[in-house]
Amino acid sequence: MLFQAVLNMRESVTYQAILKEGRLEEVRNVLLLQGRDQLGVPSAKIIALLFAETDLGRLEALAIRLLHVKTWEKLLGVNGTARHPRGRRKA
Numbered sequence: 177m178l179f180q181a182v183l184n185m186r187e188s189v190t191y192q193a194i195l196k197e198g199r200l201e202e203v204r205n206v207l208l209l210q211g212r213d214q215l216g217v218p219s220a221k222i223i224a225l226l227f228a229e230t231d232l233g234r235l236e237a238l239a240i241r242l243l244h245v246k247t248w249e250k251l252l253g254v255n256g257t258a259r260h261p262r263g264r265r266k267a
Contacts, residue, residue, distance in 0.1 A: 203235040
């Protein structure tokens, strides 16, 4: 009986939405951690754009793209001036 209740809960729309939100949060956190190391501190605009993204596939694609770009703006495909962690702009 309890096992069936757990299975039913796992199939519920609410439970699935909670899991998705957790996955989104985790990918965003990884992007921010690795991005800070590679690209420097993101602006408030960049952080807002990351947290506005709700497509898990797009966030996962950004995690791969992070390995191939030199600025947050290039990562997210937005215009702006990026700052290197030491104040110099990366080429």
